[in-house]
Amino acid sequence: MASAAVTLMLTVATASLAAQASATRDTKHLKFSVSVAPRVVSVGDRITLTVDVSPKPRMHVYAPGSKYRPIKITIEPQPRLTIGETTYPRAESYYFKPLKETQPVYQAPFRLQMGLTVGAIEPSSAGADSTITIAGALDYQACDDRVCYLPESIPLRWTMKVTARHVAALEGGAPSDSSHARPSRGDREAHRDRSVITAPARRDVAGGSR
Amino acid sequence: MTAGTRLLWAAVACLLLLPNPSAAADKFKPFALKTLGGTERSLSDVLGKTTLVVFFYPTCPYCNAAFPSVQKIYDSYKDRGLSMVWINVITNEENLIAPWQKEHGYTVPVLLGDRPLAASYNLRMTPTHYLLDAKGQVISSHAGYKAGDEKELERSIRKALGI
Numbered sequence: 469m470a471s472a473a474v475t476l477m478l479t480v481a482t483a484s485l486a487a488q489a490s491a492t493r494d495t496k497h498l499k500f501s502v503s504v505a506p507r508v509v510s511v512g513d514r515i516t517l518t519v520d521v522s523p524k525p526r527m528h529v530y531a532p533g534s535k536y537r538p539i540k541i542t543i544e545p546q547p548r549l550t551i552g553e554t555t556y557p558r559a560e561s562y563y564f565k566p567l568k569e570t571q572p573v574y575q576a577p578f579r580l581q582m583g584l585t586v587g588a589i590e591p592s593s594a595g596a597d598s599t600i601t602i603a604g605a606l607d608y609q610a611c612d613d614r615v616c617y618l619p620e621s622i623p624l625r626w627t628m629k630v631t632a633r634h635v636a637a638l639e640g641g642a643p644s645d646s647s648h649a650r651p652s653r654g655d656r657e658a659h660r661d662r663s664v665i666t667a668p669a670r671r672d673v674a675g676g677s678r
Numbered sequence: 679m680t681a682g683t684r685l686l687w688a689a690v691a692c693l694l695l696l697p698n699p700s701a702a703a704d705k706f707k708p709f710a711l712k713t714l715g716g717t718e719r720s721l722s723d724v725l726g727k728t729t730l731v732v733f734f735y736p737t738c739p740y741c742n743a744a745f746p747s748v749q750k751i752y753d754s755y756k757d758r759g760l761s762m763v764w765i766n767v768i769t770n771e772e773n774l775i776a777p778w779q780k781e782h783g784y785t786v787p788v789l790l791g792d793r794p795l796a797a798s799y800n801l802r803m804t805p806t807h808y809l810l811d812a813k814g815q816v817i818s819s820h821a822g823y824k825a826g827d828e829k830e831l832e833r834s835i836r837k838a839l840g841i
Contacts, residue, residue, distance in 0.1 A: 618802060
């Protein structure tokens with residue numbers, strides 16, 4: 469049956485990037501900035517969340533492998549989001565004299581990265597613009613050379629615009645399940661448009677939206 | 679006397695009638711918290727001739743450095759009027775407490791607090807301790823740990839106990 473098929477191309481547009489680059493948070497123990505890349509992705513693509521952390525003078529935070537609370541990014545699970553592992557840089561060895569023990573820590577600036585994948589939009593809302601809000605936290609325990617501060621959980625939150633576009637079918641029609649079709653002209657056009665941020669989106673870091 | 683002067687005197691009189699804020703600050707804020715066994719204990723329940731209240735959590739490195747000495751102080755003076763309580767402030771570490779006590783041989787009573795409790799005491803670091811007299815007045819307080827702090831603490835306790 470010669471019919472028009474609708475192919476949905478979902479484009480996830482992250483927020484304005486100047487704002488992302490400067491999204492920095494300053495706590496008593498460290499400074500950190502959060503960025504998300506790439507700026508525009510299609511459903512199924514990998515998004516990299518990068519957190520650059522600079523401990524303040526004399527402060528250290530614990531790294532994975534420590535018996536204490538290592539710094540970590542946590543993301544609240546949601547059906548459309550696949551959450552990957554966090555990658556950590558090599559830690560320093562810190563000798564804690566009072567307990568005569570060595571622990572892996574970060575005292576100098578370091579970077580954490582996490583991969584995320586945004587899945588398909590629910591069929592009921594396909595065809596409509598939507599957003600996805602990703603929420604999580606940067607959790608850490610900071611100590612200096614005399615005290616340990618209470619463990620912190622700094623909220624992270626950002627919203628990405630998800631746009632949906634209806635695309636005309638190729639002549640001769642296309643299977644209703646477009647995921648098995650060869651790329652249509654509409655698909656090709658849509659892919660060319662991926663580099664365009666179609667709508668502004670908001671991204672709030674460290675609970676800034678609250 | 680003008681109306682303005684009368685108003686000024688009234689304001690002065692009101693200020694004189696207010697409680698002395700510094701005196702109020704010296705009184706340790708009361709609490710009512712559960713033990714690991716679920717029994718509620720209040721500040722008045724734990725007050726001894728002298729009482730040491732320590733805020734901690736089990737994975738706090740400096741708490742772990744300080745507590746063996748603090749336990750020894752408790753063992754040495756508990757029969758001479760020293761009361762002591764350790765208040766955990768990280769709720770998701772409550773399940774660590776019993777094995778942690780067993781591993782280190784700690785017998786100081788532990789009470790279960792949380793972050794709001796910590797905030798209500800303006801607590802930002804651990805270990806933080808308060809030494810109280812028999813009426814719950816704060817004799818001294820200290821945050822953090824470095825080698826030798828335990829000697830200063832013991833001196834303060836002995837003085838408070840009149841030893």
